Amino acid sequence: MKSLPEVKAALPEYVGVNAQVLQDVAKRLDKAYKSFFRRVKAGQKAGYPRFRGRDRYDSFTYPQPSQSSVSGDGKHVYLPKIGNVRIKLHRPFAGKLKTLAVKREGAEWYAVLTCELPRTEPLPATASQVGIDVGTTWFFVTSDGEFCENHKLFQASSKKLRVVQRALSRKPKKNGNRHKKAKARVAKLYRKTARQRLQVHHEEAKKLVIKHDLICHEDLNVKGMAQGNLGKQIHDVAWGQFFQILSGKAAWAGRRVVAVDPRLTSQRCHVCGHTERGNRASQANFRCLSCGHTENADVNAAKNILAQGLRFVAQRISLEIACHEKPRPLGLLRPERV
Template sequence: MEDTALKAFRYRLSPTKAQTALLETTLVLCQRLYNGMLEERKGAYTKAGKTISAFDQMKALPEVKEVLPEYAGVNAQVLQDVAKRLEKAYKGFFRRLKAGQKAGFPRFRGRDRYDSFTYPQPSQNSVTADGKHVYLPKIGNVRIKLHRPYEGKFKTLAVKREGMGWYAVLTCEVPRAAPLPATDSSVGIDVGVTWFFVTSDGEYCENHRLFQASSKKLRVAQRSFARKPRKNSNRRKKARARVAKLYRKTARQRLQLHHEEAKKLVFAHDFICHEDLNVKGLGQGNLSKQIHDVGWGQFFQILASKAEWAGKRVVAVDPRFTSQRCRVCGHTERGSVPDIFELRLCWTGNP
């Protein structure tokens, strides 16, 4: 096992009006460059059968700056990272194509679908000594809220826009933490929509139904948004921002719940099993809204990540008949869930 690992720290930025304008301009220019590079690749292969690499496109960036002087106001490494991002999209396309999956060829990005840019080699002194500002080349010192301390060596610095807010994501190389003390405990969890999950020890985790709790406010905001048909009006933009804000709040509440519950399981058990569910397929059925609300896929990812850091083990098992198999005697009743009386007999050991 490696001695170091990568860990991301996300902080809120408070740029001035001038800095916000520069951030917006940088995003727009990166988005246009991404689309231009994608068009160049497609055209070269379609017309001449030639494949253009990310290195070829990075070498051509000085010529782009001569033709389009506005790109001189964007950090050179940020522009190079745009080519690397497109290269990553192509590699993902060919990997999925080779694996027989739904490939999804790289697409052109609109302004609303390009929300971040990255400094791939940030200075180790990017954050000021007082912890109140972060230096972004070509933009300046931007005020940052360090709500928790970061650690390790900076590897990348990404700037991301979410709604009307801006965030800095510091990816750091940190020493791998020592494993947590062993508890000699194993547990299986069964996720659902009535309860978030039920453990094999008989513990129940409540399903808070966060989306349902915010549905009334969301319904009002969506109706207000639908009553504004002019696409470029300021009122429509504000109404859309209100809807997006409600969705973000629900998503953050769900993310916090998943982190808290995953942490409890990892601290309490050494070995954790859960069903290897096809969450995407289940989300297309009659209970799609409830399944998307509970967010099983995100929870499983967070649980596996925390377990790896803590030196614990998480295993996904075949979900077939797991709800009809007695955890004590191993009997499987495929027709229906075993009767409570039968389970009680297994638990007590009576014939």
């Protein structure tokens, strides 16, 4: 960052770029290399940082934008060294403006405003707890017997996607305009499907957070599961993104989300606790071989997930109470964590 004045002196085209934007690029590069060395040290797949050409560099950030960057009528945004740019403000923003990023998605440009808001009051308590069992047949099934539809958005767009991908494969010149246009059509379809999926996740997460104080779900290794035979279907439902959105909304609303161990939740009878593979009569039916209890297999699994979550919360509460009530001996220091 200290060498940026020398860069501007040697390359006059950088004079027209805001100084903080250039500094943010250096911070991004530093973050990429720190992440690379962290993965190397941990023995993970490292992934050396790659150079991003102008066709792959899709955003730039103003770390300290003016609080009046957006005009009063909401029709313009001021970008230093660029000027006023017309925008369509899809919703008013509030709070202190922290960063302003300009992002390109295909042929569309977006101004992303990051704002700092005061802590809101939590939602009123509902005294309701729920467990959810996610899957590919249904998006999720709750312990209350609610079934959320799996919209299978990627599968719905696969026919159109197959047509445009074949058209792209018939364009041999990768640097030609026809190839670029065909590639843009493919990217637009993928982008539309991703946005539809994101919208569904936000809507369903909001419903759960409004209705329940405690939400329990399986702690799934989504990345590992996606490498199996159902990889395409698992990528389509995107459980990882849904759990992340659910946790964020719950924290904002004062709710609690607990991820429990998923092992044997689909084979255990929630009535008598008998666990056996044969209890799962089929994909949809559960029949306990010990007590004879019958129920939808996903609802039974969701009830087991809720029971595990309630036990975990009870243990945490009892541990916190014990720690608060236990007096610390005088003259002794708190032991350092090794």
